[in-house]
Amino acid sequence: MAQNQRPKTLLDSLGEEIIRILVPVSICMFLVVLLVSILDSNSSASVTSIAAMAYSETSSDSSWDKFLGALLNSLAFVAVVTVVTFILVLLFYLRCTKFLKIYMAFSSFVVLGFMGGEIALFLIENFSVPIDCITFLVLLFNFAVVGVLAVFMSKMAILVTQGYLILIGMLVAYWFTLLPEWTTWVLLVAMALYDLAAVLLPVGPLRLLVELAMSRDEDIPALVYEARPVIHHDSGLGDNTVQRRVWRARSNFRQDSEDNSNLNGNVVSDSNSTVGTVQSSHNGTRIARVEEEQVSERDAELSAPLIDHGRNAQDGMSAERLMLEGMGLGSSGAIKLGLGDFIFYSVLVGRAAMYDFMTVYACYLAIVAGLGITLMLLAFYQKALPALPVSIALGVLFYFLTRFLLDVFIVQCSLNLVMF
Amino acid sequence: MTVAAGIGYALVALGPSLALFVSVISKKPFLILTLLSSTLVWLISLIILSGIWRAFLPLNSATWWPFAILLFTSVAFQEGLRLLFWKVYKRLEDIMDAFADRVSKPRLYLTDKMQIALAGGLGHGVAHAVFFCLSLLTPAFGPATYFVDRCSQIPFFLVSAIIALAFVMVHTFSMVIAFNSYAEGNKVDQLFVPVVHLAAGMMTLINFASGGCIVGIPLLYLMAILTLMHCGRMVSRRLTENHRQGSS
Numbered sequence: 001m002a003q004n005q006r007p008k009t010l011l012d013s014l015g016e017e018i019i020r021i022l023v024p025v026s027i028c029m030f031l032v033v034l035l036v037s038i039l040d041s042n043s044s045a046s047v048t049s050i051a052a053m054a055y056s057e058t059s060s061d062s063s064w065d066k067f068l069g070a071l072l073n074s075l076a077f078v079a080v081v082t083v084v085t086f087i088l089v090l091l092f093y094l095r096c097t098k099f100l101k102i103y104m105a106f107s108s109f110v111v112l113g114f115m116g117g118e119i120a121l122f123l124i125e126n127f128s129v130p131i132d133c134i135t136f137l138v139l140l141f142n143f144a145v146v147g148v149l150a151v152f153m154s155k156m157a158i159l160v161t162q163g164y165l166i167l168i169g170m171l172v173a174y175w176f177t178l179l180p181e182w183t184t185w186v187l188l189v190a191m192a193l194y195d196l197a198a199v200l201l202p203v204g205p206l207r208l209l210v211e212l213a214m215s216r217d218e219d220i221p222a223l224v225y226e227a228r229p230v231i232h233h234d235s236g237l238g239d240n241t242v243q244r245r246v247w248r249a250r251s252n253f254r255q256d257s258e259d260n261s262n263l264n265g266n267v268v269s270d271s272n273s274t275v276g277t278v279q280s281s282h283n284g285t286r287i288a289r290v291e292e293e294q295v296s297e298r299d300a301e302l303s304a305p306l307i308d309h310g311r312n313a314q315d316g317m318s319a320e321r322l323m324l325e326g327m328g329l330g331s332s333g334a335i336k337l338g339l340g341d342f343i344f345y346s347v348l349v350g351r352a353a354m355y356d357f358m359t360v361y362a363c364y365l366a367i368v369a370g371l372g373i374t375l376m377l378l379a380f381y382q383k384a385l386p387a388l389p390v391s392i393a394l395g396v397l398f399y400f401l402t403r404f405l406l407d408v409f410i411v412q413c414s415l416n417l418v419m420f
Numbered sequence: 421m422t423v424a425a426g427i428g429y430a431l432v433a434l435g436p437s438l439a440l441f442v443s444v445i446s447k448k449p450f451l452i453l454t455l456l457s458s459t460l461v462w463l464i465s466l467i468i469l470s471g472i473w474r475a476f477l478p479l480n481s482a483t484w485w486p487f488a489i490l491l492f493t494s495v496a497f498q499e500g501l502r503l504l505f506w507k508v509y510k511r512l513e514d515i516m517d518a519f520a521d522r523v524s525k526p527r528l529y530l531t532d533k534m535q536i537a538l539a540g541g542l543g544h545g546v547a548h549a550v551f552f553c554l555s556l557l558t559p560a561f562g563p564a565t566y567f568v569d570r571c572s573q574i575p576f577f578l579v580s581a582i583i584a585l586a587f588v589m590v591h592t593f594s595m596v597i598a599f600n601s602y603a604e605g606n607k608v609d610q611l612f613v614p615v616v617h618l619a620a621g622m623m624t625l626i627n628f629a630s631g632g633c634i635v636g637i638p639l640l641y642l643m644a645i646l647t648l649m650h651c652g653r654m655v656s657r658r659l660t661e662n663h664r665q666g667s668s
Contacts, residue, residue: 011448011532014450019449413487413490414552417570418624419548
């Protein structure tokens with residue numbers, strides 16, 4: 001066909017980075033919805049967790065009582081999260097990185113082993129799977145250990161690491177959906193507001209953390225999902241290029257930008273490698289990080305003009321480059337999204353699944369739209385941005401609109417077989 | 421009736437669109453983004469419509485003319501949004517062409533533009549199928565089934581899946597027709613799309629008569645096939661013109 005011989009247009013490669021972060025988010029949400037619909041949690045016991053310590057909802061309370069109780073719960077939870085994040089900042093400041101890493105590994109083990117185990121038990125009970133204790137324990141232990149290794153060692157296949165990160169997000173999100181309803185919604189809004197404050201206010205803990213990490217040129221020890229960087233196959237070059245683009249352990253990441261800066265002289269500056277960080281302690285991901293490195297000269301032909309432009313425009317922030325970065329082209333940047341974002345998006349969708357599937361679709365579209373808007377804002381503002389607020393706001397808005405407006409409309413039309 | 425039946429109904433409504441998605445759209449990330457954004461636009465239009473009509477619901481289901489008004493307003497609103505979608509797409513196309521010039525890649529081919537239109541149309545179709553059929557399909561995964569009075573010969577889920585399939589076809593291909601006709605300035609085709617949409621909607625009103633769905637649904641499929649054929653003719657005409665221009 002003549003088409004195969006024509007050179008490829010923009011349409012083939014535009015937007016690939018966004019898709020690479022959308023797909024895992026969608027998979028995590030889908031798994032949580034599946035879990036929620038299989039395990040009917042109406043009958044299960046109430047969850048005693050930090051988030052429900054101030055007030056436990058019973059169905060006999062009035063709406064105002066429930067709302068107040070939910071508010072108290074959320075405030076307590078946000079307070080705990082704030083304190084823990086400040087402790088994290090303090091430890092990072094005191095260079096206790098080893099301790100933080102061990103703590104992260106331990107918390108991943110707890111999530112995979114204990115939460116994963118409990119959910120596996122629910123599933124076994126639901127489907128009457130014939131399995132004995134010892135086999136189950138051996139399998140669970142292996143699963144948890146491999147998960148911890150995958151998340152914290154860089155030598156694993158990237159798919160395994162990404163898969164385990166999605167699983168951790170799914171497990172924590174499922175546990176959050178077991179909270180009472182009003183508490184969940186108020187908690188989501190509270191966490192979105194906290195995220196906004198923690199990242200954008202000068203005194204916010206996450207902003208302090210990011211600035212510390214940037215000034216020391218270190219990595220922040222946290223659970224972060226990293227999408228594979230886009231490799232442009234039409235370049236036909238260099239192993240050097242491929243090496244540069246390979247997903248690396250986060251500790252080696254800074255080395256990349258140093259190599260690049262040696263190669264490209266004074267073109268690389270802080271303004272060029274924009275770092276907005278998506279971070280998460282294991283229960284709170286906030287900021288969206290888009291790392292865009294200067295690529296070497298021998299890189300894909302797509303980025304060659306970018307380098308030339310970059311050399312001419314030393315300020316590095318011309319509109320063209322902004323647009324390029326906004327479209328994710330011409331840079332090998334891998335988008336990183338913290339695990340807390342995965343968790344709270346999935347909590348929203350999971351809670352929507354407990355009402356009906358129409359709300360699930362509406363909330364999914366809203367969250368994806370919010371994520372897209374956040375990524376665009378990130379490309380525009382070039383600094384650390386919270387990933388939760390826009391998506392959660394849109395998600396909550398769409399949930400309530402769908403539940404109270406759309407549901408009646410669609411059911412009315414469909415049952416009378418009137419469609420358009 | 422069971423999980424198998426539920427999945428079957430879902431595939432009846434969404435099977436062809438899944439095939440289109442896997443073969444054409446999943447290969448190019450930008451098309452996936454177009455699909456998601458057009459689905460979102462359709463959802464927003466539905467929410468706005470339901471907000472406007474909420475005060476009047478539930479309608480008396482014995483008479484058909486309130487539903488006719490509802491249909492008319494909904495179709496008019498959605499066609500208006502399609503025009504807006506076209507304007508946004510035009511601006512996006514200009515940006516993309518300028519960008520392509522800058523990185524010395526070729527500009528968008530005609531097939532690329534048609535693929536974007538197809539992705540947009542598929543987004544609308546998938547949104548229709550998801551909200552009018554799939555979201556009501558939850559009881560179908562259980563042990564029983566459900567019949568409505570309007571069309572009591574087959575289960576409600578199957579009827580809605582079949583209607584949704586027809587509408588998916590109408591939405592998908594009328595977007596391609598619409599974009600092509602706006603680009604060429606062809607007035608006849610520009611009118612063709614809203615008229616077909618309205619006609620297809622009105623066909624579902626035939627379901628109000630007793631035993632109406634036996635007549636209504638084949639007529640609806642007639643509209644869908646009409647759209648499909650018109651789109652095919654238009655696309656082949658444009659492609660041969662383009663090829664002749666390119667090779668001459």
